[in-house]
Amino acid sequence: MSGRPASRAQPVAGTIAAALFVAAAAAFPGAHARAETIRVEVKSLAFSPAQVTARVGDTIEWANTDFLAHTATAKNRDWDVQLPANSKKTLVLKKAGTVEYFCRFHPNMTGTLMVEEAKR
């Protein structure tokens, strides 16, 4: 993993798809931005990147490659995603705002989602 925080500048979507998207956006400036999937690795008892910037409508995908079960649980309890050992789980972001989250089983694992309003 690079140390850079994930953001919409480095989406999971492939280069070709991104290029098509840019072309479409240029051709239809009024079109809604396409929702993206942002991947967070859950490995060696850490969320990586720990800080993610996303937009309402985007999907966060947590990929737990640890041999242990974890959770991604919002501190405000808005959501609680179970992450069994070697599993992937997703969450669609519905509200703008900064949400801190942690693993209920290992509270030393923490992360932050900075969710911006969907682009119109």
Place this chain on the structure above:
Amino acid sequence: MLAFKLGAAVTAMILTAGVAAAQPAAKPNDAQIAHIAYTAGNIDIAAAQQALKKAKDKDVRSFAQDMIRDHKAVNDKALALLKKLKVTPENNPTSQALKKDADAKLADYAKLNGPAFDKAYAQNEVGYHQTVNGALQSTLIPSAQNPELKSLLETGLKIFQGHEQHAQQVAAKLK
């Protein structure tokens, strides 16, 4: 407090190991380190099994389930690694002292019931994980020779630091 008794016993062992560090022959070898780590995990599983029989508090019960699941996973990982490395865990005075203290504690806690048990278990889990984490940091991880064993112990430390924090949260809510 039993936590202090166990803590004192392990601290004494760590101090002994610290003194022995000047004499490489007395430093725990990988087979002994593996035995100590495995024994420490089994002790926490046994404590959690007792908690599932006796505890009433919802958070205490789910914490105990977490301990069984995680410590089993770590111990299974350790067994698989030892098999791969063809290392047979070697019983040693530290493992024996840990086991003896843990057996005494199980017998004492068997006499407690209701909230008294819940509090004692949660508080002891804080102390026990603190002690084990201290031993991992000061003795077991620095002494481990095999890089894969060292890496597993380091992962173990992160897991058990998580357990320590989790136990603190559970214990604080019971007060």
